[in-house]
Amino acid sequence: MFLPLHDGVPLEHMKTPVVARSLIVVCVLSYLFYAYGPYGEDVMVGGLGLIPSVLLGAEILPEGYPFVPVWLTPITNIFLHGSWFHLIGNMLFLWVFGDNVEDAMGHLRFLVFFLLCGVVASLTHTLVAFYAAGASLPDLFIFPAPHRPLIGASGAVSGVVAAYLILYPRVRIWALFLGGIPLRLPAYWAIGFWFVLQFVSAFFGGDDGVGWFAHLGGFIAGAILIPIMRHRYDPVLARAAAQEMQAPR
Known part of the structure; x- marks a missing residue:
């Protein structure tokens, strides 16, 4: 387990990460409507989940579902979360890492980046689920079932995490590890630990209710997209931020 708490890297090109904060607000409001609104959780998942x-046309939902064209569900599922813990975990990652990634891209590019990572994550989950359903695989591996809905911003957030790692690999991050141990480690150690956990859980029997392959797909998408989409990144500032964070306090 890894939960980031604080990185301390200042924004250089904007006062407020408007998009990252707005995404957090939208996800929180969506969860409140999902969990406490008039429709119920099952209806919301069927209507907006992936x-x-x-998505691939092998099954058809009852009339009235989904609430949007099926090709939009790789996006709409991003804004639903299954529990307060699911929501808070994703929003904490977005709060700590999203501001600096948005600072490096600008508002509009960051929004496009976030949605693209989420879509790639959703499609990765979909393709893996269908491949696993038709393949004879050892019991050692547990893959997602194609009929189970996917919800949550984890894949999109994973792309943000990958971008942050590439931008600020040596910045020290305060985070909780392994059930609540506070440590201050360089980003490449902290995020590397997180990535290994995702990889092992995806292939070797993590909780089958978690979209591990969506996490991996989003992370890879973020790593590919950040060199293309960043336009406000200064390596001198990155080194200065890392040195500041490494200085004794």
Whole structure:
């Protein structure tokens, strides 16, 4: 387990990361409506969640579902979360890492980046689920079922994490590890630990209710997109931020 708490890297090109903060607000409001609104959780998941078998046309939902064209569900599922813990975890990652990634891209590019990472994550989950359903695989591996809905911003947030790692690999991050141990480690150690956890959980029997392959797909998308989409990154500032964070306090 890894939960980031603080990085301390100042914004250089904007006062407020408007998009990152707005995404947090939208996700929180969506969860409140999902959990406490009039429709109920099952209805919301069926209406806005991503179901791989439905997206690829192998199954059809009852009339009235989903609430949007099925090709939009790789986006709409991003804004639903299954529990307060699921929501808070994703929003904490977005709060700590999203501001600096948005600072490096600008507002509009960051929004496009976030949504692209989320879509790639959703499609990765979908393709893996369908491949696993038709393949004879050892019991050692646990893959997602194509009929189970996928919800959550984890894949999109994973792309943000990958971008931050590339931008600020040596910045020291305060985070909670392994059930609540506070440590201050360089980003490449902290995020590297997180990535290994995702990889091992995806292939070797993590909780089958978690979209591990969505996390991996979003992370890879973020790593590919950040060199293309960043336009406000100064390596001198990155080194200065790392040195500041490494200085004794």
